[in-house]
Amino acid sequence: MTQSADAAPETGSPLPQFPMRRTCPFSEPGEYAGMRADNPVSRAALKVNGKPTWLVTRHEHVRQVLGDGRVSSNLKMPGYPHQFHIPEEMLAQVRLMMLNMDPPEHSAQRRMLIPEFTARRVKEMRPRIQEIVDERIDAMLAAGGPVDLVTALALPVPSLVICELLGVPYEDHPQFEEWSAAMMNHDLSPAEYGAAVQALDMYLDKLVTLKETEPGDDLISRFLEKNRTEQVADHVDVVTMARLMLVGGHETTANMIALGVLALLRHPEQMAELQADPALLPNAIEELLRVFSISDSGTARVAAEDIEVGDVTIRAGEGILALNNAANHDESVFPDAGTLDIHRKEARSHLAFGYGIHQCIGANLARVELEAVYGTLLRRVPGLRLAAEPDELRFKDDAMVYGVYELPVTW
Amino acid sequence: MTADPIGVPLMRVTTERDRCVGSGQCAMLSPEVFDQDDEGLVTVLQEEPADELREGVLQAADLCPSRSIRVHG
Numbered sequence: 001m002t003q004s005a006d007a008a009p010e011t012g013s014p015l016p017q018f019p020m021r022r023t024c025p026f027s028e029p030g031e032y033a034g035m036r037a038d039n040p041v042s043r044a045a046l047k048v049n050g051k052p053t054w055l056v057t058r059h060e061h062v063r064q065v066l067g068d069g070r071v072s073s074n075l076k077m078p079g080y081p082h083q084f085h086i087p088e089e090m091l092a093q094v095r096l097m098m099l100n101m102d103p104p105e106h107s108a109q110r111r112m113l114i115p116e117f118t119a120r121r122v123k124e125m126r127p128r129i130q131e132i133v134d135e136r137i138d139a140m141l142a143a144g145g146p147v148d149l150v151t152a153l154a155l156p157v158p159s160l161v162i163c164e165l166l167g168v169p170y171e172d173h174p175q176f177e178e179w180s181a182a183m184m185n186h187d188l189s190p191a192e193y194g195a196a197v198q199a200l201d202m203y204l205d206k207l208v209t210l211k212e213t214e215p216g217d218d219l220i221s222r223f224l225e226k227n228r229t230e231q232v233a234d235h236v237d238v239v240t241m242a243r244l245m246l247v248g249g250h251e252t253t254a255n256m257i258a259l260g261v262l263a264l265l266r267h268p269e270q271m272a273e274l275q276a277d278p279a280l281l282p283n284a285i286e287e288l289l290r291v292f293s294i295s296d297s298g299t300a301r302v303a304a305e306d307i308e309v310g311d312v313t314i315r316a317g318e319g320i321l322a323l324n325n326a327a328n329h330d331e332s333v334f335p336d337a338g339t340l341d342i343h344r345k346e347a348r349s350h351l352a353f354g355y356g357i358h359q360c361i362g363a364n365l366a367r368v369e370l371e372a373v374y375g376t377l378l379r380r381v382p383g384l385r386l387a388a389e390p391d392e393l394r395f396k397d398d399a400m401v402y403g404v405y406e407l408p409v410t411w
Numbered sequence: 412m413t414a415d416p417i418g419v420p421l422m423r424v425t426t427e428r429d430r431c432v433g434s435g436q437c438a439m440l441s442p443e444v445f446d447q448d449d450e451g452l453v454t455v456l457q458e459e460p461a462d463e464l465r466e467g468v469l470q471a472a473d474l475c476p477s478r479s480i481r482v483h484g
Contacts, residue, residue, distance in 0.1 A: 067478060114433030114451030119442075122435075348440075348474065357432050359476035364435050 015052060018044040018321065019083070019297060025395050025404070026263065026291060027338055032057055032326040041312040044321075046081055053081035053319040054312075057326035059333045059351070061309050062299070065322040066356035070305040073358060075100045080302040081319030083400065085190050095236050097244045099358055102304075106357065108232040109241065113361055116165070116219050122364045125161070126372070132160050133372045137380055145410030146387035153377075154257035154407070155250065158369055162249030165365075166242060167218025168207060176200060180247040184400045197243075204242045208235065219245065245362075252295060253366050255396070255403030257373050260288040262393070262407055263340060264374070265386050270342050275378045284342035285370045290350035291340050293325035294402040299354050324351040383411040421459045423483040424468060428452050430479040437475060441467035445480075453479055 020029035035042055036057040044055050056065050065071055075082065076091060098109045140152045159177065163170040182188060182196035208220060215221035220242055227233050233241065264271040274280055301320045306313055314320060328350045329337040353360035377384060387408040396403040424444060431452040437445035443464055448454045460468060472480040
């Protein structure tokens with residue numbers, strides 16, 4: 001069967017709307033299982049503008065699409081499946097972030113940053129990350145419960161880590177955390193979204209300008225130094241890169257910390273196993289990343305040429321969402337996918353960090369942060385428990401990155 | 412393909428540095444066989460690793476996001 005997103009639907013029924021809601025925080029949206037089984041590459045209408053897009057739901061196909069060089073990440077291409085309302089004139093002005101670039105521009109910028117995130121470099125950051133986690137847990141224990149784990153631990157740890165890496169003064173965190181949270185919200189008007197981006201860019205513009213003359217021992221300064229010979233980025237590109245690193249570096253990890261702790265509190269037998277044997281933690285982290293797949297639709301693409309995916313031909317110019325939450329619940333790869341199992345042997349095959357040339361550059365850093373936070377909490381706060389009814393918790397159903405707004409805990 | 416002294420064919424590992432995006436998964440999953448150079452790109456420490464390293468090498472190849480690792484034999 002060959003079909004195209006622009007072709008008239010065979011039936012009169014309207015296209016399903018995207019995004020779809022998770023039925024519970026620990027599961028994928030209810031529609032995904034049926035799509036994976038019966039219609040693994042299917043059409044939907046984007047809620048934000050009613051435009052059609054392809055949804056790709058099987059693990060195999062998501063990897064295929066994200067690894068295909070004929071598929072573009074450029075959000076300025078017609079047909080790109082936008083999940084925010086961005087007016088045409090605003091889109092024309094947008095400076096592409098690395099995650100929206102295609103090769104060769106993408107490769108040039110990514111290669112400037114790869115040395116910052118190697119397995120070795122991330123390992124070197126581990127002692128300082130542990131110190132940051134210990135300081136936050138000291139403060140939490142001194143204050144006494146109940147506390148909101150999001151503000152006490154989940155947000156400050158990755159925020160401090162990325163600030164130190166980038167050379168951004170942490171004392172400015174209330175501002176940039178507010179702007180970056182706004183940039184994750186589907187429901188913001190274009191003007192509000194634009195204002196948040198602009199405010200953060202003005203802040204980072206000053207910082208980058210300062211580092212051009214007074215470099216420090218940090219990622220932005222090293223990027224500027226290397227760029228003097230490599231010449232891959234102008235000043236605005238550097239500001240845009242810094243924004244991507246700052247927002248990508250704390251928003252995602254913060255959400256994963258809070259959701260992971262909640263999942264362990266809701267699975268006390270698995271939490272007890274981790275307390276008894278911390279060596280189980282790395283695999284447990286892969287499993288938590290899989291189960292939550294917090295950036296489900298972050299992998300938006302547009303076909304630059306016609307491509308075959310399963311039985312379907314996706315035509316050049318058609319939008320594609322390669323849904324990693326759907327892929328990560330594919331029973332052919334993850335049997336009993338709806339169940340959290342810290343011993344799951346194939347956990348690491350998840351696509352929560354994406355796949356292909358745009359796979360999260362900070363994935364190994366995120367893993368180290370998660371290991372430090374979960375491991376230290378389990379060891380130092382063994383009596384940790386939820387200080388709210390589970391049904392009182394508010395989840396980020398309307399955000400680009402899934403999470404929980406507050407997580408009241410005590411011990 | 413070469414063989415060990417008793418004639419069992421060895422696994423051989425090749426990589427495409429030009430494709431590598433420096434995710435570092437291989438260096439974490441199979442540190443005996445893979446490393447990242449000064450630029451963070453893949454480098455092979457042992458082109459013909461012993462059979463007991465096979466599982467880690469195959470996992471590294473499967474999970475490599477840029478499909479830069481080939482395992483022969």
